[in-house]
Amino acid sequence: MNVKRIVLFASGSGSNAECIIRYFSKNPMVEVICVLTNRRDAPVLDRCNRLQVSAFYFNRYAFFHSDAVLRQLDGLAPDLIVLAGFLWKIPETIIHRFQGKIINIHPALLPKHGGKGMYGTHVHEAVKNSGDTETGITIHYVNAAYDQGAIIEQVKLGVTAADTIAEIAAGVHALEYEHFPRVIEKVLFGDK
Ligand code: GRF
Numbered sequence: 001m002n003v004k005r006i007v008l009f010a011s012g013s014g015s016n017a018e019c020i021i022r023y024f025s026k027n028p029m030v031e032v033i034c035v036l037t038n039r040r041d042a043p044v045l046d047r048c049n050r051l052q053v054s055a056f057y058f059n060r061y062a063f064f065h066s067d068a069v070l071r072q073l074d075g076l077a078p079d080l081i082v083l084a085g086f087l088w089k090i091p092e093t094i095i096h097r098f099q100g101k102i103i104n105i106h107p108a109l110l111p112k113h114g115g116k117g118m119y120g121t122h123v124h125e126a127v128k129n130s131g132d133t134e135t136g137i138t139i140h141y142v143n144a145a146y147d148q149g150a151i152i153e154q155v156k157l158g159v160t161a162a163d164t165i166a167e168i169a170a171g172v173h174a175l176e177y178e179h180f181p182r183v184i185e186k187v188l189f190g191d192k
Contacts, residue, residue, distance in 0.1 A: 001029070004188045007078040008035045009086035012120075014044025016084040016105065016176055021051050023181035030188065033076055038063060038088055063088060070094055080188055083142065084180070087119055092144055102142040103187060105180050107172045109154055110138040114147030124168040127159065134158050135168060137175045139183045153183050 006024065010017045017035055024030040034054040037044055048055035062068040070093050073081070083090075083104040090102065106114055106123075113126045113135075127135045136156040141149035155178075157171045 003028070004030045004079045005077060006030060006032045006184070006188075007073065007076055007081050008032060009081065009083045010035055010037055010042065010044040011039050011087040012042055012044065012085050014042065014047045014085065015173065016180055017044050018047045018051065019177045020082065020084060020181050020184065021047075021053055024184075025051075027185075030185070033078065036069070036072075038086070044085075060088075064091060067093065070097060073098065080184065082184060089116075089146060090142055095142060095144055100141060103152065103184070104140055104142050104147075104149070105176060106138045106140065106147055107135075107169075107176070108138065109134065109136045109156065110140065110147055110151065114138075116146055118147070121165060121169065124165045124172065127168060128163070128165055131161070132159060135172060137172060137179065139180065152187060153179070155179050 008017050008020065021032050024032055032053060034056060035044060035048050036056050036058065038058060040057050045055050058069050073094065079101065081098055081102040083102065095102065108114065108123045108127060113123050118126065134156050136154055138151055138154045140151045143149040155175050157175055159168055
């Protein structure tokens with residue numbers, strides 16, 4: 001049985017990470033090996049404890065100025081690395097080693113509202129301030145440029161001028177929970 005191995009990266013709350021872990025806990029062909037985080041106090045660590053999934057913290061030096069994380073990933077031998085709310089740019093050494101095996105979710109319809117500094121509430125504020133009538137989620141491969149890798153799937157959400165930023169955020173999160181695990185499955189196994 002060739003079980004597919006997923007490594008998750010998360011920096012914050014980790015609600016997507018939890019959703020992905022729960023989704024694949026029912027699939028014997030997929031294992032979420034562990035979660036890696038760059039924040040020692042990230043709430044995702046509590047979720048991992050609760051869900052009985054291993055989690056590891058690394059600091060800026062390990063990530064950007066050593067090959068510690070690269071070596072850890074080599075040892076973990078993931079079929080797919082999933083960025084689920086991970087806020088640091090992935091070093092080229094890791095991108096190069098795991099070419100085509102790293103995906104990210106962005107809480108808007110790229111290429112709109114992407115790039116450095118565009119994360120979390122900033123994205124939803126930008127959507128509101130631009131008067132956009134739709135937003136959504138983009139799941140894409142990760143390459144060396146922020147938010148510019150090939151798009152795998154986008155799902156849209158209509159917005160109106162009356163929507164608050166919190167409402168937009170909630171709508172986008174709901175789409176993420178509904179679609180991200182399914183798209184990961186599709187990337188691992190192809191279209192069924
Ligand atoms: C999500 O909105 C995701 O699109 C973005 O960061 C957020 C992470 O939320 N990249 P959570 O930590 O999964 O709750």
